[in-house]
Amino acid sequence: MNKIFFTLMLLCVSLCGIAQQAKSFDIDMWQNGLPNSNGIDKTQPYDSEKRNFKPMIRVFLPEESQRNGMAILVIPGGGYRVLSIGQEGYDWADYFVPQGIATIVLNYRMPMGFKEVPMSDATEAMRLIRENAKEWGIDPEKVGVLGSSAGGHLASTIATHNEAATRPNFQILFYPVISMDKAYTHLDSHNCFVGENATKEQEDAYSNQLHVDQQTPPAILLLSDDDFLVSPRNSAEYYLALKKANVKANMHVYPSGGHGWGCGHWFKYRDQMLKDLQIWIDALYAPAPEFPAFMKK
Numbered sequence: 001m002n003k004i005f006f007t008l009m010l011l012c013v014s015l016c017g018i019a020q021q022a023k024s025f026d027i028d029m030w031q032n033g034l035p036n037s038n039g040i041d042k043t044q045p046y047d048s049e050k051r052n053f054k055p056m057i058r059v060f061l062p063e064e065s066q067r068n069g070m071a072i073l074v075i076p077g078g079g080y081r082v083l084s085i086g087q088e089g090y091d092w093a094d095y096f097v098p099q100g101i102a103t104i105v106l107n108y109r110m111p112m113g114f115k116e117v118p119m120s121d122a123t124e125a126m127r128l129i130r131e132n133a134k135e136w137g138i139d140p141e142k143v144g145v146l147g148s149s150a151g152g153h154l155a156s157t158i159a160t161h162n163e164a165a166t167r168p169n170f171q172i173l174f175y176p177v178i179s180m181d182k183a184y185t186h187l188d189s190h191n192c193f194v195g196e197n198a199t200k201e202q203e204d205a206y207s208n209q210l211h212v213d214q215q216t217p218p219a220i221l222l223l224s225d226d227d228f229l230v231s232p233r234n235s236a237e238y239y240l241a242l243k244k245a246n247v248k249a250n251m252h253v254y255p256s257g258g259h260g261w262g263c264g265h266w267f268k269y270r271d272q273m274l275k276d277l278q279i280w281i282d283a284l285y286a287p288a289p290e291f292p293a294f295m296k297k
Helices: 002-020 090-099 116-131 150-161 187-192 201-204 232-242 271-283
Strands: 024-028 056-060 071-077 102-107 142-150 172-176 219-224 249-254
Touching: 002 056, 056 090, 071 090, 071 150, 090 102, 102 116, 116 142, 116 150, 142 150, 150 172, 150 187, 219 232, 219 271, 232 249, 249 271
Parallel strands: 071 102, 071 142, 142 172, 172 219, 219 249
Antiparallel strands: 024 056, 056 102
């Protein structure tokens, strides 16, 4: 009996290990030459210490029998200076892939004051996902974006600025930078993206709460009330703009946690956060609920 129990335990551990190690492959973007430049991005080899990141995507696909057609482009944060590629990037594959959701993690170039650089990388990633949708078992109308911190700014930028072909179908934003307004933006992200001496017009152009319209995709915002780095006002302003435009939006503010927790296990409210996220994802493409007659009046 003990031997059988031990064998079953080993099998369970083995299966858990398999589930946690999603298969992946990398695609280098811009193989025919990089568009735009931040002044260092043509230097080889790429050097993370010099903020010279190689534009690429890492694609994690569920088994064919498990695929539900959804895909999420994950854009890590890092203040537009570095990439928090772990708990805000690759680690999300272990959560989404077992649910049948393709997970594509973007390694993007830093702007260095040239905003077109990361914008072009994020836009190209969206294009590649839809171009390969059939091969990867993805519904091109179910491609969302997940962005954290400065990655949340980049995610909300392509959601509010891009044409339909490269605009995501939904947004998942963790403690995002939304505005370039110096009164409550993350100043380092501001300086790296639009430049330290940006005019108000330049700041407004990428204060994404000002660019929400009825074509902006649905969004969920998840953040901590005590975020010491990115003011919760960023999320609040975006949420209000979405509601004003009649765009479906949810916002969850957890009592504590600070900034940068992503899917990290140390986040005190991780289980609640994942539950809130799961409910929202499940409702995205669910049939509209049937309300009692008295509620329709």
